[in-house]
Amino acid sequence: MESTDLKQREIVIRRGLADRIFRRAMATGAILSLSLLALIASFLLFRGFEVFRDFGFSFITSAKWDSGSADGVTPASFGIAAMLVGSVVTAIIAITVALPFAICVALFLEYYAPSFIRKPLTAVLDLVAAIPSVIYGIWGYTILNNLAAGWAKSLNSWFDWIWFFKVPAPIFTRSPFIAGLLLALMILPITTSVAREVYSQAPRDQIDAAYGLGGTKWGAIRSVVMPFGRSGLVGGAMLGLGRALGETVAVYLVLNLVFKINLQILASAGGNVASLIATRFSEATPYELKGLMAAGLVLFLVTLAVNATATLIVNRARNTA
């Protein structure tokens, strides 16, 4: 090897002025939005730090939320376990209900609907996504609450041998079940649109192969389209989950905030982290405010993790297509 004699050439790219300006503008925008994210996280950490220090791990594991008395006789005690569990329970109910609907709607739109139905229906779905969550909240509070209380009652009477369908008292309104149903409706558009996108990318040659073997349309969907879309669908579901975890106003309006870990989904007690912050924020003592900031940070990290995982899964599904 005589590579010592060889001098590697540096490749220089001369960029025009317009190109340089454009690059700067793009880079500034990108860095700005990323640093905003970092700033929010550090703001929450900074404001909530004291509470993390005072309560340590019990901030996550304790269900007690007490701002204490003004004279300091009753000490403040902050723990968000009940709210975290509530967030997860309502989000899981939401995704369990929304996912089958999303799959049906996506398959119908992509493979069965004639185009004069497909186009308006897709537009309507996008419109559903644009409805402000407070509207959902009011609708949930005034209409769904009473409607779904009846369903909850039936569920309870048929399935009360399953522990999470039991209730401590026969009150069925304002339960995690109802909040979950409302959230399901709210995350249906995003989940459907991701499902539709992955299903639409199912390889045509494999669908042809299924037809060529005497398969029906449903056979082709079951043997090709659905296995192909599985991982993308999981990603879509998690995107919906992230949204459901962070939802505030709608849950605040339909759910009874109770600081007790509640896994009985039909019982009239629950809450989630976001609605805790919304409820307590206006009348909080300065110290409690710090507790709410800390709760905000936990929620921020959880949704960030869920969304990042979802994006990863969706991208992987897209790339293998």
Added chain:
Amino acid sequence: MNESSIQKTESEMILPGIQQGVTMATEDHTNRNADNLQVNGSTGLEVRNVHAWFNKHHALADVSLHFPQNTVTGLIGPSGCGKSTFLRLLNRMHEFIPKAAMAGEVLFNGEDIYSPEVDPTEIRKRIGMVFQKPNPFPSMTIAENVLAGPKLAKVKVENKDELLEDCLTRAGLWKEVKDRLKASGSSLSGGQQQRLCIARALALNPEALLLDEPCSALDPGSTLRVEETIVQLSQTMTIVIVTHNMQQAARVSDYCAFFLSDGGPGQLVEADLTTNIFSNPGDQRTADYVQGRFG
């Protein structure tokens, strides 16, 4: 070009099946005759005055042809002449292309497969298809891929292991995969995948097999294996193969049909014994094409 016609003349004399050491079903092979290609309403696959459109585009015009039973017919011609369109018309895959339309009749054992009473899935079960790009189902194992047809078409299988071995053997793949039937279908090489797709098509025991440039994505070694498989299969079923490879057409087919589009819809220029198409074609355009002067 003379080379391949000589090659074919040789394999005419030493029948390909005998080269494989298998006794041939003799009737159609000994009786090879260009008259067999005439529409005659007998058994097997036959098209009468077929046209095809995509939206307003007239892709194929007035094709009539009979495919003699237990022979290989090659469809040749330059790109865009309607060969693949024609092939997909033969088992009702044509209608999956949006805005596709057709006219004329496709008769299978005397029955018009486009008549409203006919269940198209039934037709596709009896007339199998192998596509240009190997397309095993990636979510299934090798064994599941072979047995996918009966499952999709809801055909009961008495002995799955026997069917599996039989299909893979006939597709020339059994020895290579018998120890890893549970591996994913996409773990195979391109040539093996294509033979897996042939095995998958065979599992429904079709009476005819349509192949759309089955070797265009394969290396020469795999191509040879697939060609051997095709020749073997033609002892028991009618095979129609679209190919861009003249040597391949000469090697595997008994009859050849030459398609051409002169800017308008694709048309059947002529159909004859493969030996005649290559050595003594009736139309100057066929001669020009098979000798590589255009296309």
